[in-house]
Amino acid sequence: MTGNAATVSRKVAALLLAVCVDLSLFYAAGLVATRSEFGHLTRLWAHAALRGSALTAVTLLILGDLDPLLTRVIAAHSLLPAVFETGTDALYHEDTERGSSVDVRSWLMCAGASLAAALFWEITVPDADDAAAGKEKKQKARVLFVRVLRLYRPEYLLLLGGLVMLTLAVFCEMFIPFYTGRVIDILGTRYQPNEFVSALLLMGLYSLGSSVSAGCRGGILLCAISSFTCRMKVKLFGALTKQEIGFFETTKTGEITSRLSKDTTLMGRAVCLNVNVLLRTFIKTLGMIALMMSLSWKLTFLMLMETPVAGLIQNVYDTRYQRLSLAVQDSTAQAAEVVNEVVSSIHAVRSFNTEKHEARRYDDCLMDTHNLKTQQSTLRAVYLLARRLTGLAMQGIMLYYGRLFIQSGQMTTGNLVSFILYQSDLGENIRTLTYIFGDMLNSVGAAAKVFEYLDRKPEVCMEGTLKPDQLTGNVLFHKVNFAYPKHPNKAVLQDFSLELKSGQMTALVGQSGNGKSTCVSLLERLYEQQEGEILLDNEPLKSYDHRFLHKKIAVVSQEPVLFSGSIRDNIAYGLAECSLDEIQEAARKANAHDFIMKLEKGYNAEVGEGGGHLTKSGKQQIALARALVRQPQVLILDEITSSLDMDSEKKILQTLARCPNQTRLVIAHKLENIVMADQIVLMEDSRVQEQGTHQELMDMQHESPSCRLSVPPQNGD
Numbered sequence: 001m002t003g004n005a006a007t008v009s010r011k012v013a014a015l016l017l018a019v020c021v022d023l024s025l026f027y028a029a030g031l032v033a034t035r036s037e038f039g040h041l042t043r044l045w046a047h048a049a050l051r052g053s054a055l056t057a058v059t060l061l062i063l064g065d066l067d068p069l070l071t072r073v074i075a076a077h078s079l080l081p082a083v084f085e086t087g088t089d090a091l092y093h094e095d096t097e098r099g100s101s102v103d104v105r106s107w108l109m110c111a112g113a114s115l116a117a118a119l120f121w122e123i124t125v126p127d128a129d130d131a132a133a134g135k136e137k138k139q140k141a142r143v144l145f146v147r148v149l150r151l152y153r154p155e156y157l158l159l160l161g162g163l164v165m166l167t168l169a170v171f172c173e174m175f176i177p178f179y180t181g182r183v184i185d186i187l188g189t190r191y192q193p194n195e196f197v198s199a200l201l202l203m204g205l206y207s208l209g210s211s212v213s214a215g216c217r218g219g220i221l222l223c224a225i226s227s228f229t230c231r232m233k234v235k236l237f238g239a240l241t242k243q244e245i246g247f248f249e250t251t252k253t254g255e256i257t258s259r260l261s262k263d264t265t266l267m268g269r270a271v272c273l274n275v276n277v278l279l280r281t282f283i284k285t286l287g288m289i290a291l292m293m294s295l296s297w298k299l300t301f302l303m304l305m306e307t308p309v310a311g312l313i314q315n316v317y318d319t320r321y322q323r324l325s326l327a328v329q330d331s332t333a334q335a336a337e338v339v340n341e342v343v344s345s346i347h348a349v350r351s352f353n354t355e356k357h358e359a360r361r362y363d364d365c366l367m368d369t370h371n372l373k374t375q376q377s378t379l380r381a382v383y384l385l386a387r388r389l390t391g392l393a394m395q396g397i398m399l400y401y402g403r404l405f406i407q408s409g410q411m412t413t414g415n416l417v418s419f420i421l422y423q424s425d426l427g428e429n430i431r432t433l434t435y436i437f438g439d440m441l442n443s444v445g446a447a448a449k450v451f452e453y454l455d456r457k458p459e460v461c462m463e464g465t466l467k468p469d470q471l472t473g474n475v476l477f478h479k480v481n482f483a484y485p486k487h488p489n490k491a492v493l494q495d496f497s498l499e500l501k502s503g504q505m506t507a508l509v510g511q512s513g514n515g516k517s518t519c520v521s522l523l524e525r526l527y528e529q530q531e532g533e534i535l536l537d538n539e540p541l542k543s544y545d546h547r548f549l550h551k552k553i554a555v556v557s558q559e560p561v562l563f564s565g566s567i568r569d570n571i572a573y574g575l576a577e578c579s580l581d582e583i584q585e586a587a588r589k590a591n592a593h594d595f596i597m598k599l600e601k602g603y604n605a606e607v608g609e610g611g612g613h614l615t616k617s618g619k620q621q622i623a624l625a626r627a628l629v630r631q632p633q634v635l636i637l638d639e640i641t642s643s644l645d646m647d648s649e650k651k652i653l654q655t656l657a658r659c660p661n662q663t664r665l666v667i668a669h670k671l672e673n674i675v676m677a678d679q680i681v682l683m684e685d686s687r688v689q690e691q692g693t694h695q696e697l698m699d700m701q702h703e704s705p706s707c708r709l710s711v712p713p714q715n716g717d
């Protein structure tokens with residue numbers, strides 16, 4: 001016998017033995033009941049304990065262990081009669097004697113109910129291996145949910161108003177079916193005009209109250225959501241702008257904008273609206289159950305038996321439908337990808353004559369989507385059918401018992417009508433509750449994404465506080481190692497050491513890609529070096545106040561960025577107080593004043609988007625003026641002279657030469673521009689290869705012809 005077959009036969013044997021033992025105990029209990037001295041409930045609970053122990057013993061004996069599903073079935077099956085009897089006794093002081101009737105139908109009913117309950121639990125609540133992961137996920141979702149609610153604090157007053165309106169609306173809604181039933185009763189029995197009019201009036205009042213409060217509730221909540229979303233967007237935007245440059249290089253722009261626009265909205269809407277729907281449905285469900293109980297508790301219990309079945313159907317449907325929806329999304333994206341690919345490589349498609357092949361590929365993708373959508377529609381049809389059938393079956397059962405209760409005088413026709421009206425609403429409410437709870441946990445996913453950015457600590461910290469009154473401007477790179485976040489394994493600077501002295505001009509030269517601009521980026525603190533230190537006046541750069549540092553270190557880059565606005569705005573960019581005189585002074589130094597004055601509006605002339613109205617040289621001069629107006633202690637020019645005309649270039653270099661107290665770093669390709677530098681630094685293979693004055697390097701070249709720097713001879717050399 002194979003292992004599988006042995007397991008199956010052991011399970012069948014355990015089942016048969018358990019059924020026999022349980023049925024024997026069930027009939028024995030009936031026998032004891034007639035002769036027992038004990039109270040009805042005591043006997044029932046003792047019997048439940050005995051059945052539970054016997055079934056557990058049988059299962060353990062034959063199967064060796066008890067899995068959670070079996071434990072739940074045994075517990076539900078043994079305890080059901082005792083719980084039912086105790087409940088009805090406590091609530092209604094009635095003894096149904098259901099638990100003691102020795103009828104195999106009672107036994108079958110209990111067994112069926114406990115099996116259905118255990119199955120419902122099994123499908124809706126994850127168990128075994130999934131339990132830990134599922135539990136953790138739910139726990140996380142709960143924490144996020146509470147955090148979103150806390151963030152709603154400034155809107156609490158609005159939310160409170162919404163809650164009051166919601167309760168009012170639900171309260172009014174609940175009484176409408178009740179008064180509908182009353183009107184029918186009044187019409188059906190002896191007609192009393194006063195009672196009829198007052199019932200009608202109350203029904204109208206409740207309907208009006210429900211509509212007005214529902215409208216107010218919607219308006220107030222939308223207002224709260226809009227204010228919350230706006231606040232979140234500003235908060236998230238603030239957090240984003242503080243992130244280091246590496247973050248923007250490694251994160252897709254689409255992802256950032258999607259979080260800013262979509263996820264913040266989803267987070268506000270989903271949580272607030274879901275809570276609204278959840279509360280409304282929950283309060284309504286409880287209220288309706290209470291009203292239905294008052295109409296007929298027996299019919300209510302009967303109707304509630306549909307709940308696990310409806311919940312089960314809904315849960316199975318939601319899980320499968322979501323899975324199919326994801327598959328449809330993927331397959332649609334694949335089809336779009338094919339189109340993208342073909343359109344962007346249409347030349348290749350045409351020259352290889354693969355139009356038909358590509359059309360077939362597209363057709364295949366569309367067919368996949370079509371098949372998935374058909375599955376989705378079939379699932380929906382089956383779900384609707386199952387839902388209608390259970391609803392119809394339940395209505396049939398209720399009408400049957402309702403008729404019996406009316407005949408026996410336990411309820412009136414109006415009560416039955418009210419009951420049926422409640423029942424159809426209740427089914428919908430229970431489905432909403434099952435759906436909304438899952439959806440609420442899912443929607444918190446959007447909040448998780450927003451919080452991920454909100455909580456992200458920038459890798460380049462901006463919390464330095466140092467703002468000395470005097471800054472000399474000595475810069476020291478000490479054994480710096482650096483790789484860009486995008487390529488963490490590719491070292492751009494290795495063991496890089498360099499000193500930039502105050503009052504001196506240093507020229508950084510080397511082949512393209514050797515890391516010259518990277519040094520500038522590190523000085524600007526756009527990135528953080530992985531190892532080593534960068535000191536400014538013997539203090540690490542990161543200890544300086546962010547604002548202070550960027551006023552004291554100014555950079556003019558190869559491709560300067562200008563913002564739409566006037567020339568004046570662009571020069572004074574980021575400075576709260578900056579007079580026109582200061583601006584003009586800086587523009588003169590940058591050799592920009594003359595060309596600005598020739599413009600029709602002078603300093604108020606618009607530069608256009610990205611400085612589009614200016615020439616490349618003009619843009620560069622404005623950018624230089626913007627750097628100079630800050631009176632920086634460290635001035636960095638990253639290959640700016642390449643786009644300047646000869647005249648400007650000469651004048652700017654003369655200006656630079658007249659800054660005896662500033663630290664100047666020039667990255668240049670035109671060699672005549674570096675001859676005047678106090679020190680020339682050659683970078684190669686991510687480190688400093690040679691350095692010295694022009695003369696020293698020339699001497700070195702004479703002594704050792706392998707010297708890599710081809711320093712141009714000075715005039716007359």
Ligand SMILES: Nc1ncnc2c1ncn2[C@@H]1O[C@H](COP(=O)(O)OP(=O)(O)OP(=O)(O)O)[C@@H](O)[C@H]1O
Pocket residue numbers: 249484485486487492510511512513514515516517518519
């Ligand atoms: N943001 C970035 N992310 C990843 N790699 C980068 C980044 N910027 C530059 N690099 C790489 O780092 C290396 C050094 O670049 P860097 O711009 O510092 O060199 P450079 O000497 O200034 O060259 P150039 O004279 O062409 O500007 C190059 O290989 C470059 O491809």
